[in-house]
Amino acid sequence: MEQIEVISSSSSSSYLSNSWNYINHLPLFSLSSSNEFTTITNNHNNNTSSQYQGLNKWLSCNTQEDGWGPLSSTYNDLTPCFLQGILFGISAILMILVGIYQIIYLRNKKITVGNKINWNFYLKLFLVVIQIGFQIGLILVFNNDIGIIKLSLILNSIATMVALGIHYLEQFKSTIPNGVLLFYWLFQVILNLARIGNLYLRNSFGKNNDKGFANLVILSTINAFIILIVEISFPIQPLNNYYHRVSLKESPLDQANVFSRITFDWMGGLMKKGYHKYLTEEDLPSLPKSLKANKTTKDFDHYWNAQSTNNKSLTWAIAQAFGGQFLLGGIFKGAQDALAFVQPQLLRLLIKFVNDYSKSVKKGDPIPLTRGLLISVSMFIVSVVQTASLHQYFQRAFDLGMKIKSSLTSVVYNKSLVLSNESKQESSTGDIVNLMSVDVQRLQDLVQNLQIIWSGPFQILLCLYSLHELIGNAMWAGVAIMIIMIPLNAVIARTQKRLQKTQMKYKDERSRLINEILNNIKSLKLYGWEQPYLKQLNYVRNEKELKNLKKMGIFMASSNFTWNLAPFLVSCSTFAVFVWTSNKSLSTDLVFPALSLFNLLSFPLAVVPMVITNIVEAQVAIGRLTKFLTGSELQTDAVIRSPKAKNIGDTAVSIKNGTFLWSKAKGEQNYKVALSNINLTCKKGKLDCIVGKVGSGKSSIIQAILGDLYKLDGEVNLHGKVAYVSQVPWIMNGTVKDNILFGHRYDPQFYQIVLKACALTVDLSILPKGDKTEVGEKGISLSGGQKARLSLARAVYARADVYLLDDPLSAVDEHVGKHLTDHVLGPNGLLKSKCKILATNNIKVLSIADTLNLVSDGRLIEQGTYDDIMKQESSKIRQLIESFGKKKDDSPTPTPSSQTDTNNEVEIKIKDDDINLDDLDSECDLEVESLRRASEASLVVDDEERQLGPPEEEEEDEDTKARKEHLEQGKVKWEVYGEYAKACGPINVVIFLGFALGSYLVNVASTFWLEHWSEINTKYGYNPNVGKYLGIYFLLGIGYSLASLIQNTYLWIFCTIQGSKKLHNSMAVSVLRAPMTFFETTPIGRVLNRFSNDIYKVDEVIGRVFNMFFSNSIKVFLTIVVISFSTWPFLFLILPLGVLYIYYQQYYLRTSRELRRLDSVSRSPIFANFQESLTGVSTIRAYGKEERFKFLNQSRVDKNMSAYHPAINANRWLAVRLEFLGSIIILGAAGLSILTLKSGHLTAGLVGLSVSYALQITQSLNWIVRMTVEVETNIVSVERVLEYSRLKSEAAEIIPDHRPPQDWPQQGEIKFNDYSTKYRPELDLVLRNINLDIKPKEKIGIVGRTGAGKSSITLALFRIIEAFDGNINIDGIDTSSIGLYDLRHKLSIIPQDSQVFEGTIRSNLDPTDEYTDDQIWKALELSHLKDHVLKMHNQRETTEEEEEEEENGETNPLLVKVSEGGANLSIGQRQLMCLGRVLLKLNYSNILVLDEATAAVDVETDQILQETIRNEFKDKTIITIAHRLNTILDSDRILVLEKGQVAEFDTPSNLLKNKDSLFYALCEQGGFINDEPKVTAIE
Structure with a gap:
């Protein structure tokens, strides 16, 4: 090109006579006089052969x-x-x-x-x-x-x-x-x-x-x-x-031809479908074979496993597996980079042509316009090829990211299934999920931009060379400014990282708090603690998180100011040095190409340090992933597997001299012994029971047999297949049937037998879709007892040889437990021929055991048959049975009986020999408390995503609809934008938009000034008034940067943060004040998502997206104005292009919107499955289902990738088309400029100006559409937050005009007057015409069968559900006339679920700071927790500051930390903490409700609770809902409920005299009635 310029400038007259002469003299060819082709060499031999x-x-x-x-x-x-x-x-x-x-x-x-x-x-x-x-x-x-x-x-x-x-x-x-x-x-x-x-x-x-x-x-x-x-x-x-x-x-990509691949036309079918209808999962095309998780995982595993065990490199494995994709992308990237530097050269040629044309016109011999048009066409072709190369590179970069994500997600999942306890201690469930969600994502994000690491320096070298050729050494002044910016960029990155780290810490703190609030919302409402926890939440949110976010906003606005100012400093310094050191004039053909090159140079200089930072962060991720993937796995030889035992009495399980550790010891001092010197032999056809106190090691023995513990010594032999029932039932998110079959072949006959044996038949008749009912995450729609029986049914159906049962009877009622004992575990049960090992606290089941084993402190201290043990007076097992249970002959002989009712609250009034399954089914009512989530959830609109599209699949049952994560379809209403603007402040929004427009107007003015200056220089041939022109240009640059600073500051601080604060506060208040029915029909994860993901988008994403959208829109508008000002015929071109642009935009928006939502929705099941599998990993391994779950995980990954892949390529489809329109704009701006040269009003400066702007418009057009999608996608978060801000609220907390007396209730008298209630207006009554008169200080026990309404009594008393008819009076005051706080705060309750909060002992007992330390210590002493709190205080890890306080005697043991969910307290201790709460209210609360308070604790904790309650609350009114019958047998009166009505209400002795009474039938079923009717005395 330099040669072209020399020829054209050195022979001006020849050029005018032959306009193409300089091109004809290109060094490619030379013409002899005879027009024969000759090579350009001086040593050509004159005697050339023939x-x-x-x-x-x-x-x-x-x-x-x-x-x-x-x-x-x-x-x-x-x-x-x-x-x-x-x-x-x-x-x-x-x-x-x-x-x-x-x-x-x-x-x-x-x-x-x-x-x-x-x-x-x-x-x-x-x-x-x-x-x-x-x-x-x-x-x-x-x-x-x-x-x-x-x-x-x-x-x-x-x-x-x-x-x-x-x-x-x-x-x-x-x-x-x-x-x-x-x-x-x-x-x-x-x-x-x-x-x-x-x-x-x-x-x-x-x-x-x-x-x-x-x-x-x-x-x-x-x-x-x-x-x-x-x-x-x-x-x-x-x-x-x-x-x-x-x-x-097959994937349309796999079937696409080369043209379709270049233009991304293979996406056309989906884009068209998405334009005409709302897309669903079924509309998504198949994933390309090369991207499927099975393929990518095999590729990675091959190279990972080939490495030596002690020297594994994740980076090298990824490079070997997927390096080819990276190299191919690099070729396209290199081509695109090279072409990017061709455009400034062509721009220079174009401006030079305009100058030459102007000169030729003045001489009266205008040169032909064809050369200028050819340059315009060349710019168009270069732009088109550049577009094609860029998006082929992008596609391969994103495909590489997908391959890494799918393979590593699968590999992490696979590894999690075989982790040892030692590795689990280093990686919690949350850590492992983070590896997949954060670290793997970080690697995916990095590889999509990794080419910059070589492409950046390549672009810089090309740019420096081009600048040096253009303006000589003056370019070093601009480069120096850019180099100075690099350390500044590093400082910016470090500060951003520090602020972001602080932000994440506060965000985690808020997430943990809201998680605990949601998990314990029922307790908060029962205790009346909503306000103190709302205050705590607002403090973390407003005083910590948002204050730090404000700092981030100010800093980001300042850094934007620096980067907006940098290009002006660069161009000013360069042009200043040029005009002061060069004899040449700073003409238009130098200015605009130089600006284009500086624009190109600024990108790699800004991005390369960021990519280096990302690489450093990715190295941390790689380190974490490598550590996890190379972590220790379970011992493969811990358990010796043998063929199943053939005959009854043959050994099925044996442990010989077994010593087991919680984790593999790294040194002698690190031994964490779980079990010592265990010798255990269990035989086919026998039931072995393991008993012992909480934490003694019962579950550890089962884990040792499963191989979950590290075997230090001894031998474990296991004969045949295993079925396992965990202590906390592990329920998959699927149907009841899926949970029972668990991947086994369906056998209808045996399936029905299992259902009956596990007491599930009646439950299935109640559930809306029977065994096809979705049970939800963690079995949310099932009660505790149903979960336990479902888990047991899974084990029974597996037809295993060895059954390991970890206390499955603890969650069911005594009579249901007896049914399971008779039909499953007992000598006549389904498992009579199997080896059964049962860890249990249920004393009664011991009577049918073949062998009893007592565990204490990890040792088996006593073993023997039931009869042998009962003969030994010194036997500890015998003492346990006599203290808490009953003798073998007190229990009726187990006989097979028909199906009994099935829930925690089951009550049977029919004797065994009278039971009829049909009658039982017809008599069973729906118990709303336990089953309502399954049956009524659909009555609350499942709002995870709005569904505005046409209703489909009307035949789908309500239950499934309720659980589906519905997709939002259609555009977000303008009302949402209005609400967001209102939250941000309308004046603030107007100011922001004003400064956005002003900043770009100043920017355009600076470019026009530069054009004017260069025109003056070209006209005079030198550089006059340098100070004036340079100074004004610099001031305009400062003005633009300051306007941008104010724009960004206003947006961040006065719009985004203010709006986010209002939205979060209103949602928090609304959610905490929502009725319990909302929480029972909405998964906690869904609510958490509103407070985490949606609030994150409102905090940090939406403002940024709006900023880019408005900025690019203003930029494009002003670009079109500038080009049209220079070349008015361009207006005729822009109109059809505008129509095409809007068409493509709408075409893309509809499809992309749905694809983004499908991607979002399909990502959730991966996380859910991950967490679910990690929770149930022992169960998965026990049943040998690892491969099945690996397949399920890969299927979910592929499903997500099937949405993500078209979503990414929809961007490519759009970009190729929009950038082609941009290329046409370049062609139009350049070509029309050439064609209108004859008019005489166009100068070289105006042509350079308009084409320079046209070169920038391509990406801006693309960004507008992208940002439109981002705005629509992210504004949904505002809509979802607004939706939760408008939830129906409970009644007022305080009614000022109707506050009860300070000492209310003094007596504790409770009256139900013709009281009826329902859970929702459209549902049936759950309590009908209840009339009760509970006298002061009376002790009332409540029993009843499923659906009877026992729990509804408690909920009605605390107004968790409101009256439909009638009222409840306490000490003469109608409870519906006072505020909820006044009511709930004055009543006491020990709920079934012992919920403890993260914080301190004091905050758990007294979050409102009502009580003194002495009062709290007294409550702890009475609840038998004082010693444990002091022990926790002494054993805590202390900081230097705390040690100093301790030496000064300033520490308060009440401030000892309680872990999230009370993880550092046992279940029994958590229940005692609840007892402590009610003991604090002793002085003013005269009513205590025990809602199955001892259901989940061992017999000793139960005894402590009962004794304390009897002693401390003897002068109070107590209402007890029974789970263990012995807790209510000493009540003053027993209330028996039937179908929501009072069936019986009398003293226990009177009720037991009537053998036809419901209460008698219950006692008989539970084994409390001897052959001669009497109540067994149980203390």
Whole structure:
């Protein structure tokens, strides 16, 4: 290009007489006087041999005019020799070389099934043969005998013959149109069209000697076009219909031809479908084979496992597995980078042409405009090719990220299934989920930009070279400014990282708090503690999180100011040095190319440090992942597996001298012994019970048998398959049936037997879809007892040989437990022939055990049969049975009985021999407390996503609808935008928009000033008034940067943070004040998502997205104004382009919106499955289902990738089209500028200005559409937050005019007056016409069967549910007339779920700071917790500050930390903590409710609770809902409920006298009635 400038400037007169002379003198070719082609060498031998002379003849240009060109001076087009000789020749040679390779490849390609031979195959072959005929005809009719054109015609004939061979082979070896053929025929059409124009201009169609050649060219062009259309439009189909159907289901990318891949037209079908309808999962195309998790995981595993165990490198494994993809992307990136630097050079040529044209016009001999148009077309072609290269690179970068994500997600999941306890201690469930969600994501994000690490320096070198060639050494001034910015960038990155780290800490603190509030919301409401916890939440949110966010906003606005100012400093310094050191004028052809190059240079200089930072962060992620993946696994030899025991009495499980550790010890001092010297033998057909106190080691023995503990010594033998029931039942998020089958083959007959044996038949008749009912996450729609029985049913159905049962009876009622004992565990149960090992606290089941084992402190201290143990007076097991249980002969002989009722609250009134299943089913009512989530959840709109689209699948049951994560469909209402603007403050929004517009107006003004300055310099030939022009330019730059600073500051601090604060506060208040029915029908994860993900988007994403949207919109608008100002005809071009742009935008928006939501929704099941599997990993391993769950995980990953892949490529589809429109804008701006030069008003500066802006518009157009999608996607978070801000609220907490007396209730008298209630207006009554008169200080026990309404009494008393009719009076005051706080605060309750909060002992007992330390210590002492609190205080890990306080006697043991969920307290201690809470209320609360308070604790803790309650609350009114019958047998009166009505209400003795009473039937079923009716005394 420099040579071009020298020639054109050194021979001005020659240039004017021949406008193409300088191009014709390009060093590629030189013309001799005889127009023969000669090489440009000085050492050419004058005595050339005859063969070289012959070659020269074939390579000669023997046309009569123009010569080699490439441009003709006569006709303003390409010369025939250049077009028909060189271009045709090169295309033919390429086709021959590449085509031969294709033929060899296709011949050797192996196929699964042949293809159909249709008419299109014969047509293509026929047309190609015709084309060969045309080619030969062209050779024969061409006038000149020898020359480059004839040679190219011969080469083209050979190339077409090669094409014929490929056409033939592809029919049998491929179903995808061959890329080589498509390009060949495309270039044939394009070159032939150019040749037709060439011939037409030279009037060849009118000359007799050229007419035949010209006509053959037309026929050849038409034929080539038909071949191209047939090849694209009629794909080859497989011979077998099955494979054809399979191919239709394959990814459209796998079936796409090369043109479709370049233009992303393979996305067209989905884009069209998304435009016309709302997309669902079923509409998503299949994932390309190369991206499927199974393939990527195998690729990674192959190289990972090939590495040595002690020296594994995750980076090297990834590089080996997926490096090819990275290298291919690098080729496209390199091409795109190189082309990016061509545009400034072309811009310089264009400006130079305008200057030369202006000079030639003044001399009266204007040069032709063709050269300027050619430069414009070149800019268009470069832009199009650059677009194609860029998006091919992007596609491969994103595909590489997907491969890494899918493979590592699967690998992390697979590893988690075999982790040892030692590794689990280092990696909690949350840590492992974070590895997948954060660390793997970080690697995915990095590899998508990793090419920058070499591309950045490459761009910098290219740019520096181009700048030096343009403006010489002056460019170093600008480079120096940019280099100074690099350390500043590093400081910015470090500060951002520090602030972000602090932000994450506060965010985690808030998330933990809201998580505990939601998990314990029922307790908060019962205790009346909503306000103190809301206050605590607001403190963390407003005083910590948002204050730090404000600092982040100010800092980010300041850093934006710096980066906006930097380009002005760079250009100012460069131009200042240039004008002061150079003799040349700072003309337009220097200014605008230099600005373009500086713009290009700023990107790598800004991004490379960021990528380096990302690499450092990724190294941390790689380190974490490597540590996890190389972590220790479970001992493969911990358990010796043997064939199953054949005969009853054969050993099925044995432990010999077994010593087990919680984790593998790293040193002697690190031993954490779980079990010591265990000897245990369990036999086929026998039941072995393991008993002991809480924490004694019962569950540890079962874990040792499973191989979950590290075996230090001894031997464990296991014969046959295992089934395992964990202490906390592990329920999958699926149907009841799925949970029972657990991957086993369905056997209808045996399945029904299992349901009956596990007491599930009645439950299934109640559930809305029977065994097809979705149970929700963690079995949310089931009660505790149902979960336990479902887990047991899974084990029974597995038909295993050894059954390991970890206390499954603790969660069920005594009579249900007896049923399970009779039908499953007992000598006549389903498992009578199996080996059963039962860890239990249930004393009664011991009577049917074959062997009893007592564990204490990890040792087996006593073993023997029931009879032998009961004979030994010193036996500890005997003492346990006599203290808390009953003797063997007190229990009736187990006999098989029919199905009993099934819930925690089951009550049977029918004797065993009278039970009829049909009668039982008909008499069972729905117990709302336990089953309502399954049956009524649909009555609350499942709001995870709004559904605005047309209702579909109306036959779908309500239960499934309730649980589905519904997708939002359609546009977000404008009302939401209005609400967000209102939250941000309308005035603040207007100020922000004003400064956004103002900043860009100043920016445009600075560019116009620069254009004006350069025009002045060009006019005078030197640089006048440098100080004036440079100073004003610099001031405009400062003005732009300051306006941007104010814009960003206002947006961040006064709009975003203010809006976010209001939205979060209103949602928090609304959620905490929502009725319990909301929480029972809404999964906690969904509510948490509103407070985490949605609030994060409101905090940090939405403001940024709006900023980019408005900024780019203003930028594009002003760009169009600038171009139109320079070239007014551009307005006629922009209108149709605008219509196309809006069309593409809408087309994309509809599809992209749905794809983004599908991606979001499909990501949740991966996390859910991950957490679910980690919780139940012992169960999965016990049943040997690892491979099944690995497959399920990969299926979920593929499902997510199936949404993510088209979502990403929809961006590519759009970008290619919008950037093509941008290329047309470049062509229009440049071409129209050239065409309007004759008008005389255009200067070189205006042309440079308009084209410079046009070069920038492409990305801005793309960004507007992207940001439109981002705005729509993220504003949904505002909508979701607003939705939860408008939840229906409970009644007022305090009614000022109706506050009860300070000492209310003094007596504790409770009256239910004709009271009825329901859980929701549209549901049936759960309590009907209840009339009760509970006297002061009376002790009442409540019993009843499923659906009777026992729990509803408690909920009604505390107004968790409100009255439908009637009222409840306490000490003469109607409870509905006072505020909820006044009511709940004055009542006491010990709930079934012992919920403890993260914080301190004091905050758990007294969050409102009502009581003194002495009062709290007294409560702890009475609840038997004082010693443990002091022990916790002494054993805590202390800081130096705390140690100093302790020495000074300033520490308070009440402030000792309680872990999240009370993890550092046992279940029994948590229950005692609840006792402590009610003991604090002793002085003013005269009513205590025990809602199955001892259901989940061992018998000793139960005894402590009962004794304390009897002693401390003897003068209080106590209402006890029974779980263990012995807790209510000493009540003053027993209330028996039936179908929501009072069935019986009398003293226990009176009720037991009536053998037909419901209470008698319950006692009989629970084993409390001897052969001669009496109540067994149980203390």
